[in-house]
Amino acid sequence: MDAGEVKAVRRRCARVLLVDEDDRVLLFHSRDYMGPGVEYYVTPGGGLDAGETLEAGAVREVFEETGLRVAPDTLGPVVAETEGVWSDGPDLVIHSRDAYFFLRVAHFEPVRDGLEAVEREEFTAARWLAPAELAAVDALVFPAPVACLLKGLRAGAEPAPPVRLPWGAWTWNADRDWTPTERAAILDR
Structure with a gap:
């Protein structure tokens, strides 16, 4: 890769909204990783391995990130989807398609x-x-964002087809450091 060249990657992800008996959702908290004072939360899940189904990827990610073992058939249908661009630095842009499962635990x-x-x-x-x-x-x-989606899921509503969530991830902007993708121009191609 030449200096100044941005690498673009396409990624399919499986995510699981784990909700306990008190209606609390499990999220991972991050502070200062992307920069001083930058704080955010991450839903459990991540990129699929080659040839992996959404269900298999979701189960693997939950185990890797939480230690909880769940069976693929306990996940039910995909309840939401989102798609967009994010990056964790100036040299890489990831176009991600994420599918969400909901699981009471x-x-x-x-x-x-x-x-x-x-x-x-x-x-x-x-x-x-x-x-x-x-x-x-x-x-x-x-x-x-998942609060509105979880409000319905906690009440027993199972969307069909899956809800389309607005993309809310961040991307790198060389002039202003980190900025939400909603307000930033993504690479012109």
Whole structure:
């Protein structure tokens, strides 16, 4: 890659909204990883391996990131989707298509043993957020806000087809450092 050239990657992701018996959702908290004072939350999940189904990727990611083992058939249908561009630096842009599953689980303490090295640096804590706590930080959830979606899911509404979530992830802007993609021009191609 030449200096100044930006690498673009397409990525398919599976995410799981884990909600406990007290209606709290598990999110990973990050502070100062992207820059001093930059704070955000991340839903459990991540990129699929080659040939992996959404369900298999979701189950693998939940285990790697939390230590919780779940069976693919407990996930149910995809309840939401989002798509957009994000980056974690000036040399890489990722176009991501993310599918979300919803899963009720008994409260547990996440085990961080399976996190990748970068995730151990990025995720400063695993937090169970109550509905009001989630509503207060929803704009900071990567890759998309989930409070409204979870309100319906907690009440038993299962959307068909999946809900389309507005993309809310961040991208690098050389002039202003980090900026939400909603307000930033993504690369002109």
